[in-house]
Amino acid sequence: MSEEINLQELEQSEVEAFEAKVRPPKCLFDKITISFYSVTCFTMSMLLTVVISAATIMRYIFQMDLYGYEEWIKIFAFWLYFMGAAYGAFAGTHVCADLVQSYLKDGFVRRFMLFLKTIVTLGVTMLFTYYAWNYLIFGFLGPLGTGVAIPMTVAWRIPLWTAYLSIFIGLVSMCYYFAWDFIRASQSLLCLCGGKK
Numbered sequence: 389m390s391e392e393i394n395l396q397e398l399e400q401s402e403v404e405a406f407e408a409k410v411r412p413p414k415c416l417f418d419k420i421t422i423s424f425y426s427v428t429c430f431t432m433s434m435l436l437t438v439v440i441s442a443a444t445i446m447r448y449i450f451q452m453d454l455y456g457y458e459e460w461i462k463i464f465a466f467w468l469y470f471m472g473a474a475y476g477a478f479a480g481t482h483v484c485a486d487l488v489q490s491y492l493k494d495g496f497v498r499r500f501m502l503f504l505k506t507i508v509t510l511g512v513t514m515l516f517t518y519y520a521w522n523y524l525i526f527g528f529l530g531p532l533g534t535g536v537a538i539p540m541t542v543a544w545r546i547p548l549w550t551a552y553l554s555i556f557i558g559l560v561s562m563c564y565y566f567a568w569d570f571i572r573a574s575q576s577l578l579c580l581c582g583g584k585k
Contacts, residue, residue: 410479418478421561425475432468436461456543466551470558477565499577506570513566517559520552527552 413419439461443454476482492498527549530537539548 410481413478422475422478425471425478425561428471429468429475432464432471435464436468439464456541459541459544459546463546463551463554467554470554474558474561474565477562480569482562496577496580499573499580503570503573503577506566506573510563510566510570513559513563517556517563520556520559524549524552524556 413422439454439457443457446452446454473482492501527539527547529535530539540546541548
């Protein structure tokens, strides 16, 4: 019984530690965008679950195939992944191998390395945002740039810009939040250089 109580207390403390790391939305813009990311991620997760379950039931129970379900899954997955990435950029919980936080004591070297990390992260994200914009325009206008022969899925003829839009929105959002991380890291480094902590 005591082991079960200790396990529950440990799980509760881990949840509280995770919640403490996640930034709460402060301004109206953040509240709206975070709500959009959250609702989109939840909706796409549910849709993916329903479609994959339906495809499994159709194939293994009814011995039938669910026509073109892979096309829907890809679009739902793109929206889930990129809105999740945007939320992770906001919350500061995106995947990163941050050894600087673990091994360096607070000081100039640590703050400079964090500053350098934010520059690289923002630069790479901006580069991919540029590519995502070109990809989105290609999806809207087609290979000739005239709006003719717009890329579509094979079975359901879904325009592929519906998936490309999620990539662009997600990367623009990530750029925005990574820019704020860059500003915070710059201020932290300048405060240390100026003698303030």
